[in-house]
Amino acid sequence: MNPGLKLFLILTISLEISLIPNLTTNLIIISICLIYLLFKSISLKKILLLLIIPLFAATVVFITIYYFTPNHNLYHATILFTRIYAYVFLGAVFTETTSILSLARSLEQNFKLPSKFAYGTLAAFNVIPKIHTEVNRIRLVGDMRHYHLSFYSPTLYFKAILAAISWSNSLAEGMISHGYQEDKPRSVIVPVALTKKDWLIFSSILLLLQPILLLTK
Known part of the structure; x- marks a missing residue:
């Protein structure tokens, strides 16, 4: 998938789960990201770190919501706990499968970043x-x-x-x-394509996410 479009997809999903509290969606996102990382042969050590490092922050949020709010709402505390892991795994899917160089080239060529x-x-x-x-x-x-x-x-x-x-x-x-001038057009050494397939994947993932996000809890 095009690196720039992948970034916008991750940001869009992150924004949606931050605005709509949904435990099922968070768990599905975490599971899919975990499967995808395993499919991409990410080491078990890195995956273990992804599970351990956010644990303290997620636990603090859970305890704060569950024990120190008037309603002691277990459901909302669990949502926030899993939301942190959803953010972490979404970020890992992007950073572990996308190089900074390809992202910069994509943003410059496909999305007109100066x-x-x-x-x-x-x-x-x-x-x-x-x-x-x-x-x-x-x-x-x-x-x-x-x-x-x-x-x-x-x-x-x-x-x-x-x-x-x-x-x-x-x-x-x-x-x-080396001849760099920011106000002059530059030639493209390594073109980064933004294809119809990329847009199809982008649209399909968002369309599949909406009923899960809106119709489940």
Whole structure:
């Protein structure tokens, strides 16, 4: 499926389940996403993390709704509990099956996203490993000077921000030196198609979701 259209599908489904409380829909979405991830050969370790990491937040929401509201409504508490997992699994379906590069190309080519935002997004994601390395280097330098920088230390983040600003200038200069101009048309090296099949899948999933969302509880 086209990456950009897949993103809009995930966002649309997430918006609908946030506006219409429906336990059955949440459970169906979680089950389908889980089956899809297994079909795509996602490792069991990642799936286990998807189940464990949101557990604390989902449990807190459940306890808050069930124990600390006047009605002590178990149904609504369960809806919110499962809704968090539905969001997590919908996000996992997208992130585990779609590359950032293909998404940026799709948004630029098929949905007219300005190239500066597409390339800016790619630059931000590609620089994440470099930021991680730089943070570790800053902490190591601090330890060598007997000045421990914890993960919540303002000094650590201030130094990392200064490094990021320096990288942004270097990146801008590099793009200009390679002929990038945001107000000029650019050629397409790898075209991303948006076919009738993509629209058919998009429409079919939404049409199938509506009766489940509106007619079940």
